[in-house]
Amino acid sequence: MEVPAGSVLLVILAATLSVAVAYDPLDPNGNITIKWDVMSWTPDGYVAMVTINNYQMYRHIMVPGWTVGWTWAKREVIWSMVGAQATEQGDCSRFKGNIPHCCKKTPAVVDLLPGVPYNQQIANCCRGGVVPAYGQDPAAAVAAFQVSVGQAGTTNRTVKLPKNFTLLGPGPGYTCGPAKVVPSTVFLTPDRRRKTQALMTWNVTCTYSQHLASKYPSCCVSFSSFYNETIIPCAKCACGCDGHKPCVRSERDTKRLAVAGKHNEHAHGRTHAGGAAAALLQCTTHMCPVRVHWHVKLNYKEYWRAKITLTNFNYRMNYTGWTLVAQHPNLDNITEVFSFDYKPVVSYGSINDTAMFYGLKYFNDQLMEAGPHGNVQSEVLMRKDARTFTFKQGWAFPRKVYFNGDECAMPPPDSYPFLPNAAPASLVSFAAVVVAALMFILAWA
Ligand SMILES: *[C@@H]1O[C@H](CO)[C@@H](O)[C@H](O)[C@H]1NC(C)=O
Ligand SMILES: *[C@@H]1O[C@H](CO)[C@@H](O)[C@H](O)[C@H]1NC(C)=O
Ligand SMILES: *[C@@H]1O[C@H](CO)[C@@H](O)[C@H](O)[C@H]1NC(C)=O
Ligand SMILES: *[C@@H]1O[C@H](CO)[C@@H](O)[C@H](O)[C@H]1NC(C)=O
Ligand SMILES: *[C@@H]1O[C@H](CO)[C@@H](O)[C@H](O)[C@H]1NC(C)=O
Ligand SMILES: *[C@@H]1O[C@H](CO)[C@@H](O)[C@H](O)[C@H]1NC(C)=O
Ligand SMILES: *[C@@H]1O[C@H](CO)[C@@H](O)[C@H](O)[C@H]1NC(C)=O
Ligand SMILES: *[C@@H]1O[C@H](CO)[C@@H](O)[C@H](O)[C@H]1NC(C)=O
Numbered sequence: 001m002e003v004p005a006g007s008v009l010l011v012i013l014a015a016t017l018s019v020a021v022a023y024d025p026l027d028p029n030g031n032i033t034i035k036w037d038v039m040s041w042t043p044d045g046y047v048a049m050v051t052i053n054n055y056q057m058y059r060h061i062m063v064p065g066w067t068v069g070w071t072w073a074k075r076e077v078i079w080s081m082v083g084a085q086a087t088e089q090g091d092c093s094r095f096k097g098n099i100p101h102c103c104k105k106t107p108a109v110v111d112l113l114p115g116v117p118y119n120q121q122i123a124n125c126c127r128g129g130v131v132p133a134y135g136q137d138p139a140a141a142v143a144a145f146q147v148s149v150g151q152a153g154t155t156n157r158t159v160k161l162p163k164n165f166t167l168l169g170p171g172p173g174y175t176c177g178p179a180k181v182v183p184s185t186v187f188l189t190p191d192r193r194r195k196t197q198a199l200m201t202w203n204v205t206c207t208y209s210q211h212l213a214s215k216y217p218s219c220c221v222s223f224s225s226f227y228n229e230t231i232i233p234c235a236k237c238a239c240g241c242d243g244h245k246p247c248v249r250s251e252r253d254t255k256r257l258a259v260a261g262k263h264n265e266h267a268h269g270r271t272h273a274g275g276a277a278a279a280l281l282q283c284t285t286h287m288c289p290v291r292v293h294w295h296v297k298l299n300y301k302e303y304w305r306a307k308i309t310l311t312n313f314n315y316r317m318n319y320t321g322w323t324l325v326a327q328h329p330n331l332d333n334i335t336e337v338f339s340f341d342y343k344p345v346v347s348y349g350s351i352n353d354t355a356m357f358y359g360l361k362y363f364n365d366q367l368m369e370a371g372p373h374g375n376v377q378s379e380v381l382m383r384k385d386a387r388t389f390t391f392k393q394g395w396a397f398p399r400k401v402y403f404n405g406d407e408c409a410m411p412p413p414d415s416y417p418f419l420p421n422a423a424p425a426s427l428v429s430f431a432a433v434v435v436a437a438l439m440f441i442l443a444w445a
Contacts, residue, residue, distance in 0.1 A: 024208075026325060026345055026354055026402070030056035030134075032167060032174065032206045034068060037185050037198035038159070045076065045152035046159065046199075050084075051124070052143040057135035057345055058323045058356045059208060059405025061169040065129015066143065068167055069108040073160030076152045078102040083125025084109050084145030100150060106164075111143060122146055129169075132321055133405070135343055135356050156200040167206045173213030176206040210406050216240035219408035220288040221401050225296035227391060228417035234286035238409035247283035248315060248370075282313040282370050289314040290367070290403050292324065296396040296417075297379065303335060304389070304396070305381050308357070310403070312367050312374035319367040322376075324357040325402040329395075331355045333383040339364060340378035354400075391419045 024030055037049045052068065054061065067087070077100040078086060090104030111129035112120065120126075124144040134141040153159030165176035184198040210217075220234035279289055291311045298305040310324065325345060332352040334342065345354040357378065359365030364376040389395075394416030401408040 026327065026400070027057045027059075030059065030208070032056065032169075032208075034165060034167070034176070034204040034206065035185070036162075036179070036202050038156075038200040039146075039198060041154045041199065042148065042150070043154070045079075045149040045154060047146065047148045049122075049198075050145050050147060052131065054131045054141040054143075055134050056208065056405065058133045058325050058402065060133040060136065060141075060321055060323065061129065061131040062320065062404065063128065063130060064170050065111050065127075066131065066167060066169040067108050067110050067129070069106060069165070070162040071106045071164040072162055074151070076160075076162075077150045078107060079148040079150045081109070081148070082120060082146040083122040084111050084147075109145065109147075111145070130321070131169075133323055135345065136321070136323060136358055159200065161202050165204045165206070171213055173208050173210065174206045175209065175212065176204050179204045208405070213406070217409040218288065218406050219290040219292060219401075219403040220286045221398070221408050221410050222291060222293045223295075223394075223397050223411060223416050224293070225391075225396065225417040226298060227296070227419055230417045232411045232415050232417060234284075234288060234291055235409055235411055236285050238286040239288035241287050245279075245281065245287070247281045247287070249283050279317065280315040282315070284313055286409075288409070289317065290319070290408075292401050292403060292408055294326075294398055294401075296391070299391070303381055303383055304330075305379055306396070307377065307379045308340075309375055309377040310367055313370050315370045318369050319404065321365055322359060322367045322404055323402075325354060325400075325405075326357070326398045327354045327400040328398045329353050329388055330382045330385060331380075333385055334380060335383050336381040338379045338381075340376075342380075 033053045033055065035051045035053070037051070038046045039049055040047045050068075052066065077092070077095075079098070080101050086102035086104065086107045086109050088104055088108070089100075089102055090107075092099050092103040095103070112126040113128045114126055116126050122144060124142050127143065129143070131143050132140045161179040161181070163178070165179065167174040167176055179202045182201050182203045184201045186195050186197045188195055216239045218239060220238035222234045223232040224230070281287060281289060284291075289312065291313065293309040293311065295307040295309070296304070297307045308324070308326075310322070312319065324340075329351075331354060332344070334344075334355060337357065339360065340357045341360055342355050342357045344352055345356050346352050359367070359376060367376050368374050394414075397416050401410070
């Protein structure tokens with residue numbers, strides 16, 4: 001693809017600047033905690049319940065799910081697990097008779113797939129490693145498994161905490177802190193009439209950084225409006241044009257590339273649980289897997305309406321349980337959202353100008369693979385805030401957009417459909433709407 005070198009540099013610069021900060025101002029307390037509760041001591045170790053809580057407002061863990069890893073402090077082994085499994089057994093040749101489930105110094109553990117026999121399950125397990133965002137479904141934003149550890153300490157003074165926790169979910173991006181002993185968790189018995197407590201508890205906190213996850217954004221934003229027929233497309237190479245990523249030019253291309261892609265997958269794909277399939281993108285100037293289009297659709301006296309369309313350009317991915325976060329000063333006055341669910345994202349010290357959108361269950365909570373069904377859309381009706389509302393200077397377009405918790409590349413600064421000069425500033429009349437609509441129709445006729 002021929003692109004002026006300067007613009008590529010600019011885009012890369014812009015992309016780097018926007019994702020370099022690990023701290024997420026829209027979700028300052030977002031993290032994932034991994035909690036180990038020792039439930040019993042055994043002759044050579046302990047049995048622990050491990051609970052993974054996703055406290056991130058809008059970043060879920062999608063297919064192929066989480067992988068949790070750590071390094072044992074001494075020569076610990078995993079005798080058995082319930083609700084999850086280590087991806088490799090490792091070298092257990094020093095054992096006779098009972099063979100452990102895993103003897104590796106650095107085990108990697110993944111969730112079981114749905115539908116495993118009942119006796120291999122525990123609460124909150126077995127969802128293929130998929131964990132919703134806390135803001136989307138707080139009750140389901142948790143995963144758990146049980147691990148029986150051998151050749152370990154057998155009292156709270158001799159047990160050594162595992163070190164160097166890692167969390168993949170489903171790609172890189174998370175960094176985990178050290179395990180810390182915290183006050184023992186208190187549990188309520190099922191009849192809620194008695195409290196029990198863990199013999200010992202330790203916590204690990206993991207935080208996400210988009211910069212660590214990938215060099216380029218994974219989505220981009222485009223703009224259009226009713227008052228100007230110009231469409232501002234996604235920035236060129238917004239998601240990187242480097243490498244010789246094959247891309248699909250036509251439907252007929254899909255099959256050929258799908259076959260070629262299989263080889264790629266074996267070479268680069270992750271080995272566990274099927275692995276994240278390498279993207280197979282439709283050829284676009286932006287080369288992003290996902291585009292978010294914001295159209296300023298209608299102007300009423302007291303309200304205005306924006307249409308949001310998400311388009312999937314990846315032939316290898318159905319984004320199940322997708323989330324969209326948008327920041328715009330008028331989002332604190334949402335009156336109605338059509339065909340998406342939404343929640344305000346309120347973070348301490350910031351104004352209430354951010355909203356999270358997500359699909360309706362069984363209707364559009366899945367953004368289908370690229371193709372005729374690879375899009376979802378919604379309209380948002382907002383009440384004008386008289387002090388700030390204007391169509392001038394691109395005010396009606398979002399300031400920031402996140403898809404699945406990753407910040408999307410915005411069009412270059414100062415590119416937005418201009419309000420025609422003739423129109424009075426903030427009062428585009430009904431006549432102007434009609435004129436603009438006519439212009440639009442004429443332009444396409
Ligand atoms: C992790 O998130 C929880 C919930 O938002 C918060 O209470 C806790 O302070 C966070 N932990 C860290 C280390 O940021
Ligand atoms: C440990 O993690 C649990 C659950 O993830 C959380 O409720 C608790 O507040 C954490 N404790 C500390 C001291 O961070
Ligand atoms: C921690 O894990 C990382 C990545 O798995 C590895 O590079 C590093 O050497 C490990 N550190 C220790 C102290 O085991
Ligand atoms: C260890 O157990 C003793 C009692 O056996 C208790 O007093 C102590 O608080 C425990 N320490 C921790 C860190 O849980
Ligand atoms: C996406 O979902 C559709 C329908 O459920 C299925 O036919 C298709 O194979 C899925 N595609 C991928 C890449 O998983
Ligand atoms: C934020 O805005 C939403 C409506 O968009 C409203 O329901 C919510 O109460 C507001 N929260 C605060 C703290 O202002
Ligand atoms: C918009 O929301 C803000 C904050 O929630 C509120 O103070 C203001 O009155 C609202 N404006 C309108 C026009 O509803
Ligand atoms: C529409 O917006 C573009 C900039 O995006 C501007 O160049 C053009 O003049 C505008 N058209 C009208 C009719 O104002």
